[in-house]
Amino acid sequence: MKYKVLNYKDTRSGFGEGLFELGQENEKVVALCADLIGSLKMNAFAETFPDRFFQVGIAEANMIGMAAGLTIGGKIPFTGTFANFSTSRVYDQIRQAVAYSGKNVKICASHAGITLGEDGATHQVLEDIAMMKALPGMTVINPCDFNQTKQATKAIADYEGPVYLRFGRPKVATFIPYDMPFEIGKAIVLKEGTDVTLIATGHLVWEALNAADMLEEKGINAEVVNIHTIKPLDEEAVLKSVKKTGCVVTAEEHNVLGGLGESISGLLARTVPVPMEMVAVNDAFGQSGKPDELMELYGLKDKNIVEAAQKVIVRK
Amino acid sequence: MADQLAKKCTFASITKQKKSKIMATIDELKEIASQVRRDIIRMVHGAASGHPGGSLSAADYLVALYFESMQHTPEPFDMDGINQDIFILSNGHISPAYYSVLARSGYFPVSELATFRQLHTRLQGHPATMEKLPGIRIASGSLGQGLSVAIGVSRAKKINGDNKLVYCLMGDGELDEGQPWEAMAYCGGNKVNNIIAAVDYNHKQIDGDTDDVMPLLDLKAKIEAFGWDVLECNGNDMEAVVSTLQIAKEHTGKEKPVMILLHTQMGMGVDFMMGTHKWHGAAPSDEQAEKALAQLKETLGDY
Known part of the structure; x- marks a missing residue:
């Protein structure tokens, strides 16, 4: 879709x-x-x-x-x-x-x-x-x-x-259809793929979908999973996707420490350890600027997810 | 002292009928308070930890609330407390007094007081809801939060058309925090008139006298400046406490929230625990416990 x-x-x-x-x-x-x-x-x-x-x-x-x-x-x-x-x-x-x-x-x-x-x-x-x-x-x-x-x-x-x-x-x-089912604690697979799992939350979900399109042009078939509920985490959905693709990129508008990426990495370390990259703010405070300028500066754009995906696939 | 302080108040005096009812129960209330004080000493001694000082200073007020002023149903315990008066404790470290009064008024078996601070107890060091101890509606311990919670309860009662009251007790030390003043500002500014708040004004906190640690200055004037009417009484004189609570009740439903400054002594009832802050959070030894209990009459049977 x-x-x-x-x-x-x-x-x-x-x-x-x-x-x-x-x-x-x-x-x-x-x-x-x-x-x-x-x-x-x-x-x-x-x-x-x-x-x-x-x-x-x-x-x-x-x-x-x-x-x-x-x-x-x-x-x-x-x-x-x-x-x-x-x-x-x-x-x-x-x-x-x-x-x-x-x-x-x-x-x-x-x-x-x-x-x-x-x-x-x-x-x-x-x-x-x-x-x-x-x-x-x-x-x-x-x-x-x-x-x-x-x-x-x-x-x-x-x-x-x-x-x-x-x-x-x-x-x-x-971009989410108003009648798409929403259930607390249930991840939504927005796009199916086989080469890499992009797990995103919040504003980064749209970036992840765009990234999947960009990866498609490079011959990489990405799966996009929307985690809206960070806790409790839909472990089953994450593991199902990861077992298929063998690598993960997480994306969030949050510090890399303590965010969605850490939750996913903790899960994977205990279950299916696979290569993983995190797109997030790298332990820094923000600053003044236009929202889009800041997303660009802190590396939270679709292109950053693409780069991370290319990097993680090599590590498989 | 009670009469003098009552005269200071400008509120309607209590009726003769109510007075006679109160007089009939004062001795009973004093007896209960004596047993509560014994429970406090025995609990803190048994756990070899806890906060006897403030528990002893607030014991009379809690007994007056639960055995005289409040309309409440201990059994079955209803968290929402619809059509009941609700008490919110802000200074959770006086849990020994709180637990004793709850048990003695029928919320849970008195024998359970022996489990205070033990592993897997429902009587946690500070009051908590997680273990579902009947009577506890909110966790407290981190200070300064209780009056805000009480406001929320009072607003729910307004929406529900429930005309029962919400009581809140704070320690004087926790008035160093900012949040009680946020809450007082809300009550004064919004004419919250179904709360009776009180301060256990024993002038002591962990590090010493409140005047040395963080002076409260003219506490009455400060609270009045936040839009409250302030009553004062000797918080360790049962008759004064009961009559002041009655005056406070008559004052609800009007323009201003009402606060009672309970002039108390930390460690009240045990001579060597009075007049010092050293018993704020210290447990008595076997010998000290024995000495303390010798000063407190067993009236309802020890647990």
């Missing part, structure tokens, strides 16, 4: 639409925001369901605690702020009041990664997946486009337990 661009939309708008629909469908759903309603696209929910929406101001620690408390009484709280302030800013609050306490809180994080752009490294969190996946019981999801983010937003409301949902700021290609 060939994927085409349906439109260009930001994944955060997928979150906003999903949340608004949840508001209509599930009255247990409540939302909290730390002074970023517009950025998180939570306006529709906030305006339509004022009794179920909490503006907490720039007080993220209080927001996480309140969200944990709202579950006591049967609510399903969705918190919204930038990814940096959703994780590192409040890691201890999430650890104790949400993860360790087993609370049904959905931590929804926008502006993840370097594609936040011009605001620079203070806001460009590249360590959030590492932090969140290290918490026992935490589900970690990084959808790839508008449609998948909307699907994920709706799916996590039906799942009982703490979830970290990570999405981004810029308008990117929407």
